[in-house]
Amino acid sequence: MSAPLKPSSLETLSRPSGLAGLAADWASDQRAFKNVSWGKAMMWIFLLSDTFIFGCFLIAYMSARMATTVPWPNPSEVFALEIGGVQVPLILIAIMTFVLISSSGTMAMAVNYGYRRDRRKTAALMLLTALFGATFVGMQAFEWSKLIAEGVRPWGNPWGAAQFGSTFFMITGFHGTHVTIGVIFLLIIARKVWRGDFDTERRGFFTSRKGHYEIVEITGLYWHFVDLVWVFIFAFFYLW
Amino acid sequence: MVDVRSGIGEAVPPAEVEDVELYHPHSWWTRYVFSQDAKVIAIQYATTAIAIGMVALVLSWLMRLQLGFPGTFDFIDADRYYQFITMHGMIMVIYLLTALFLGGFGNYLIPLMVGARDMVFPYANMLSYWIYLIAVLVLVASFFAPGGPTGAGWTLYPPQAILSNTPGGKDWGIILMLSSLIIFIIGFTMGGLNYVVTVLQGRARGMTLMRMPLTVWGIVTATVMALLAFPALFVACVMMLFDRLLGTSFFMPAISEMGEQLQYGGGSPILFQHLFWFFGHPEVYIVALPAFGIVSDLISTHARKNIFGYRMMVWAIVIIGALSMVVWAHHMYVSGMNPYFGFFFATTTLIIAVPTAIKVYNWVLTLWRGDIHLTLPMLFALAFIVTFVNGGLTGLFLGNVVVDVPLSDTMFVVAHFHMVMGVAPILVIFGAIYHWYPKITGRMLNEALGQVHFWTTFLGSYAIFFPMHYVGLVGVPRRYYELGETAFVPESVHSLNAFISVAALVVGAAQIVFLFNLVWSLRHGRDAGGNPWRATTLEWQTPETPPPHGNWGKELPVVYRWAYDYSVPGAPEDFIPQNQPGPGRVTHEAVS
Numbered sequence: 001m002s003a004p005l006k007p008s009s010l011e012t013l014s015r016p017s018g019l020a021g022l023a024a025d026w027a028s029d030q031r032a033f034k035n036v037s038w039g040k041a042m043m044w045i046f047l048l049s050d051t052f053i054f055g056c057f058l059i060a061y062m063s064a065r066m067a068t069t070v071p072w073p074n075p076s077e078v079f080a081l082e083i084g085g086v087q088v089p090l091i092l093i094a095i096m097t098f099v100l101i102s103s104s105g106t107m108a109m110a111v112n113y114g115y116r117r118d119r120r121k122t123a124a125l126m127l128l129t130a131l132f133g134a135t136f137v138g139m140q141a142f143e144w145s146k147l148i149a150e151g152v153r154p155w156g157n158p159w160g161a162a163q164f165g166s167t168f169f170m171i172t173g174f175h176g177t178h179v180t181i182g183v184i185f186l187l188i189i190a191r192k193v194w195r196g197d198f199d200t201e202r203r204g205f206f207t208s209r210k211g212h213y214e215i216v217e218i219t220g221l222y223w224h225f226v227d228l229v230w231v232f233i234f235a236f237f238y239l240w
Numbered sequence: 241m242v243d244v245r246s247g248i249g250e251a252v253p254p255a256e257v258e259d260v261e262l263y264h265p266h267s268w269w270t271r272y273v274f275s276q277d278a279k280v281i282a283i284q285y286a287t288t289a290i291a292i293g294m295v296a297l298v299l300s301w302l303m304r305l306q307l308g309f310p311g312t313f314d315f316i317d318a319d320r321y322y323q324f325i326t327m328h329g330m331i332m333v334i335y336l337l338t339a340l341f342l343g344g345f346g347n348y349l350i351p352l353m354v355g356a357r358d359m360v361f362p363y364a365n366m367l368s369y370w371i372y373l374i375a376v377l378v379l380v381a382s383f384f385a386p387g388g389p390t391g392a393g394w395t396l397y398p399p400q401a402i403l404s405n406t407p408g409g410k411d412w413g414i415i416l417m418l419s420s421l422i423i424f425i426i427g428f429t430m431g432g433l434n435y436v437v438t439v440l441q442g443r444a445r446g447m448t449l450m451r452m453p454l455t456v457w458g459i460v461t462a463t464v465m466a467l468l469a470f471p472a473l474f475v476a477c478v479m480m481l482f483d484r485l486l487g488t489s490f491f492m493p494a495i496s497e498m499g500e501q502l503q504y505g506g507g508s509p510i511l512f513q514h515l516f517w518f519f520g521h522p523e524v525y526i527v528a529l530p531a532f533g534i535v536s537d538l539i540s541t542h543a544r545k546n547i548f549g550y551r552m553m554v555w556a557i558v559i560i561g562a563l564s565m566v567v568w569a570h571h572m573y574v575s576g577m578n579p580y581f582g583f584f585f586a587t588t589t590l591i592i593a594v595p596t597a598i599k600v601y602n603w604v605l606t607l608w609r610g611d612i613h614l615t616l617p618m619l620f621a622l623a624f625i626v627t628f629v630n631g632g633l634t635g636l637f638l639g640n641v642v643v644d645v646p647l648s649d650t651m652f653v654v655a656h657f658h659m660v661m662g663v664a665p666i667l668v669i670f671g672a673i674y675h676w677y678p679k680i681t682g683r684m685l686n687e688a689l690g691q692v693h694f695w696t697t698f699l700g701s702y703a704i705f706f707p708m709h710y711v712g713l714v715g716v717p718r719r720y721y722e723l724g725e726t727a728f729v730p731e732s733v734h735s736l737n738a739f740i741s742v743a744a745l746v747v748g749a750a751q752i753v754f755l756f757n758l759v760w761s762l763r764h765g766r767d768a769g770g771n772p773w774r775a776t777t778l779e780w781q782t783p784e785t786p787p788p789h790g791n792w793g794k795e796l797p798v799v800y801r802w803a804y805d806y807s808v809p810g811a812p813e814d815f816i817p818q819n820q821p822g823p824g825r826v827t828h829e830a831v832s
Contacts, residue, residue, distance in 0.1 A: 027450065029444070029446050029451075030442075030443050030444070030445060031256055031443070032449065033440065033441065036441065037441075038360040038361070041437045045433055045467065046429070046433055048467070049467040049468065049470075049471060050471075056474075057475055063511050064507070067508050069506065070506060154482060154488045155486060155488055155503065161506060162505065163507070165488075166486075166488035167490075170478070170488075174478075
């Protein structure tokens with residue numbers, strides 16, 4: 001994606017540390033974040049922007065939930081699964097969360113192997129991550145269809161405030177879309193890793209730029225972010 | 241303040257990033273249409289924005305015809321009038337001003353001014369434009385959709401925005417409007433990320449942040465704000481789209497229409513206002529900050545004097561940007577929110593006056609004892625300062641809760657924001673086009689036509705908006721299709737309205753002179769040479785004019801000084817380009 005870094009020059013090595021280093025970096029020429037590539041910087045700033053989107057969604061949800069005069073459906077009951085005749089609250093969501101958190105682990109390992117230029121292990125771990133992601137989306141689809149079968153709609157539900165269904169479908173749907181996009185990206189990058197694009201410096205189809213193993217880490221940043229957002233959605237929807 | 245360094249003979253740090261390999265286009269299509277060159281993308285952005293801006297101009301004519309001469313034009317009925325208002329506002333704020341400042345000037349100037357070959361991700365940059373074009377086309381489609389465009393007012397307040405009595409509320413209008421905004425935001429994000437990363441990570445050797453021209457500071461701060469503020473609009477649009485299409489009740493309270501109880505219930509219209517203005521207020525500064533930056537450079541260049549208080553100018557931009565994220569509810573004093581909110585938001589709003597005043601004083605102090613050349617860019621810059629001060633002062637009225645309440649929703653508000661975020665930034669846009677057109681095309685714009693354009697536009701917009709303050713002060717409400725026989729509206733208001741309308745028609749017509757000038761000078765303009773204004777900044781130092789793909793030829797520029805070395809004592813010329821090494825003179829680094 002981005003231009004490769006030159007080996008750190010003497011000037012870079014002699015930078016002061018801590019707060020003085022921060023000031024020195026921002027006062028310097030060329031780059032404010034030393035040793036951060038363009039691609040990585042861009043992903044971080046995108047994630048900052050995306051944080052505001054999820055933040056607005058969640059604040060809108062909280063505002064709707066606090067403002068409504070009709071009782072809010074009880075999440076412990078709504079999200080319970082009946083297993084062997086017993087209502088187990090939050091079991092599905094616990095599994096989903098576990099799967100997604102695990103996928104962050106495999107993603108981190110993929111990044112590690114990527115920098116070791118271990119093509120096979122990197123690709124395999126990325127595929128595993130994608131598989132976890134797809135499982136998550138699949139279980140979300142299951143959860144959605146269960147709720148829909150029970151009569152939850154964006155405009156109403158049998159148990160209380162209509163905003164329950166609206167916010168639930170909107171926010172989990174938006175998050176699910178993020179996961180799906182992440183899975184697609186993982187598959188694309190895994191294919192490139194597998195094929196050895198980053199070893200042969202093959203150029204991208206659209207951008208005609210040389211790829212680097214760093215793209216694995218950039219994908220990973222996105223993936224961990226989606227994972228982190230889920231923790232908030234989980235807390236605000238299922239535990240509140 | 242910080243360290244005292246002369247900057248003379250100081251070694252420039254070695255390159256940290258290898259020179260980029262650009263995609264080299266092979267065909268006419270990839271060179272001029274699906275181009276990844278930021279300069280071509282900039283021109284595409286600007287052309288599209290100006291084209292859609294002409295639609296907004298015509299809409300404003302139609303509105304003024306109705307207000308000035310009510311009942312004369314049969315084809316303007318109340319519904320049409322509201323559609324004109326809505327589309328005029330939305331086009332001007334988002335599709336013209338935001339797109340032109342950030343997509344147009346941002347794309348053209350950022351890589352050139354910071355000494356980069358292009359934006360960091362040219363492909364995403366190209367997508368940004370094409371997605372913007374789709375957003376514009378969706379917007380235009382709403383004019384031809386059944387029921388016409390939405391007439392909800394540019395703020396799109398629910399519940400009325402999606403009810404059947406609002407034009408487009410139950411037809412396609414509002415759907416296309418919201419979709420277009422969502423598409424715009426997606427496209428903008430792709431470009432915006434590019435602008436920020438290019439400035440932070442893609443500068444030339446020697447180009448420190450505190451050596452950047454203020455234009456870049458203004459544009460990049462505005463872009464950061466846009467990346468943080470547009471999400472709120474995105475969320476608001478998605479939620480209202482669901483309210484309209486799926487029947488959710490995010491923003492819709494229990495409501496009955498035409499005696500019929502609707503299915504909605506329990507939603508909060510105020511929530512929309514908060515989301516909208518969390519975007520909407522920063523949006524004012526997203527438009528204003530690039531204007532601040534550009535005008536600083538115009539004044540400095542054409543007064544042949546370094547900008548006064550460069551550091552303070554930079555910090556003022558950053559502080560204004562930060563503060564403007566926490567003032568949004570001053571648009572909502574009459575919405576019925578908690579009065580304590582009003583206290584908080586009035587305070588933050590008035591604090592913004594401090595950094596803004598610093599900027600105005602610094603512009604004036606830059607002019608003081610400068611070698612002022614009354615070129616067209618300078619005229620527009622001077623006009624901007626005057627207009628911005630005027631518009632800013634009425635902002636102090638509207639920022640105070642007790643003064644705002646009686647003035648809210650009157651023509652006074654219309655006059656205020658047209659002065660401050662309509663006329664003022666547009667004057668800067670004109671000034672900037674007169675200033676950079678020679679670099680973009682290699683030819684000067686015609687001076688005589690430019691003078692006609694300037695004086696008509698400048699004086700004409702005062703003829704429009706100055707009387708409008710008085711109309712507002714006597715209590716004439718805004719967004720009224722016609723005033724009719726109203727006891728508190730004196731006869732003079734009607735004649736004033738007719739006067740305003742005539743002035744608006746004339747000012748609109750003057751823009752045609754400008755467009756003609758743009759096209760005519762392309763072939764017949766005087767040859768400009770590489771640096772007709774004898775300016776210091778990097779974009780004027782390119783080896784070729786107009787700059788080719790990749791901007792700099794073989795060698796990237798190296799920067800040795802700040803952007804404002806004008807009239808340096810002892811220097812052979814009255815300007816020293818930023819990339820000129822050697823015995824430079826005292827720069828701000830030594831002074832501070």
